[in-house]
Amino acid sequence: MTAPSQTPAPAPAPGDYAPVRTAILALLAQPEYDDGSAGPVLVRLAWHSAGTYDATTNTGGSNGAGMRYEAEGGDPANAGLSHAHVFLEPVKVAHPWLTYADLWTLAGCPGRTDYIDEAQLPPRGRLPDGAQGATHVRHVFARMGFSDREAVALCGAHSLGRCHASRFGFEGKWVHNPTRFGNQYFRLLARVEWVPKKLESGVQQFVHVDKEVGEELMMLPSDMALVADESFKEWVLFYADFAKAFARLMELGLKRGEDGRVLDESDQKEGYASAPKKPDGPGVPGVANEEAEPLREENEKFRARL
Numbered sequence: 001m002t003a004p005s006q007t008p009a010p011a012p013a014p015g016d017y018a019p020v021r022t023a024i025l026a027l028l029a030q031p032e033y034d035d036g037s038a039g040p041v042l043v044r045l046a047w048h049s050a051g052t053y054d055a056t057t058n059t060g061g062s063n064g065a066g067m068r069y070e071a072e073g074g075d076p077a078n079a080g081l082s083h084a085h086v087f088l089e090p091v092k093v094a095h096p097w098l099t100y101a102d103l104w105t106l107a108g109c110p111g112r113t114d115y116i117d118e119a120q121l122p123p124r125g126r127l128p129d130g131a132q133g134a135t136h137v138r139h140v141f142a143r144m145g146f147s148d149r150e151a152v153a154l155c156g157a158h159s160l161g162r163c164h165a166s167r168f169g170f171e172g173k174w175v176h177n178p179t180r181f182g183n184q185y186f187r188l189l190a191r192v193e194w195v196p197k198k199l200e201s202g203v204q205q206f207v208h209v210d211k212e213v214g215e216e217l218m219m220l221p222s223d224m225a226l227v228a229d230e231s232f233k234e235w236v237l238f239y240a241d242f243a244k245a246f247a248r249l250m251e252l253g254l255k256r257g258e259d260g261r262v263l264d265e266s267d268q269k270e271g272y273a274s275a276p277k278k279p280d281g282p283g284v285p286g287v288a289n290e291e292a293e294p295l296r297e298e299n300e301k302f303r304a305r306l
């Protein structure tokens with residue numbers, strides 16, 4: 001009997017982004033790292049790749065992958081991003097045709113190229129400083145061509161990840177669940193009390209202790225600038241209201257008693273009568289269902305893409 005031939009897996013085709021996407025999704029779960037996900041630091045990498053852009057001179061930005069060079073990669077503002085580079089490097093190894101500029105921006109819309117030398121690198125100092133206030137934040141985002149409203153929306157990315165004292169002196173996370181993107185950052189920024197706290201590193205940040213959960217959350221001075229400045233604050237409240245409006249949406253048509261329980265005339269017994277479990281299969285047992293089969297096929301196709 002002959003041994004089965006060991007055919008190597010075909011090399012990924014240049015320009016095929018589907019396996020790149022799959023590879024990036026596969027590396028997101030990092031149980032040993034931070035809060036268990038590489039996602040936040042990858043988002044920060046994408047942001048810092050692009051955040052050097054200057055609209056007046058059309059310099060900087062994500063094209064070129066300037067962080068490959070010490071002049072940009074070694075900018076103290078990029079401290080900690082080496083973790084993101086390490087997470088993504090195997091994807092580059094498996095797909096050498098992919099530019100770093102597209103890889104680092106997790107490019108949904110690829111086409112960026114990598115610089116071939118340092119000539120086009122932006123000067124250091126364009127990325128924002130968390131210790132600064134509203135004037136600085138507005139200046140940085142306006143330089144990129146963003147309005148106050150857009151600046152506030154972008155800072156909502158602080159729903160993800162955390163600060164590491166070893167990098168800038170700041171420590172902690174902005175929200176309770178820092179691996180799930182949502183608008184908790186705006187809600188907390190707008191609605192709870194933040195008090196200044198000087199850390200051992202010498203920097204000052206703002207903290208809020210959630211007594212229910214017993215957890216301390218943080219804000220950077222630059223985050224607090226978004227509620228100290230009236231124009232920024234208008235947009236923080238706007239985004240924070242999504243949560244309020246969504247909570248209202250979930251309550252439409254319900255009446256609650258003083259204890260918070262739903263009052264319902266059809267509710268004869270203790271609490272809601274819970275319906276019997278639905279059958280495991282689609283449709284009604286024993287009855288042909290026009291929709292079930294095509295839906296099942298669709299779902300199978302969808303699962304195969306994951």
Ligand code: HEM
Pocket residue numbers: 040041043044047079080128129130131137154155157158160161162163164165167168170220222
């Ligand atoms: C005024 C503007 C901003 C300032 C001053 C700022 C500053 C900072 C600082 C100091 C950290 C902590 C880094 C560390 O200790 O590891 C951080 C983390 C982070 N920032 Fe920002 N940031 C700003 C805007 C943004 C924007 C616009 C985005 C994305 C659109 C973003 C995404 C993130 C993410 C995802 C993290 C967490 C990274 C991790 O967990 O490793 N930030 N930011």
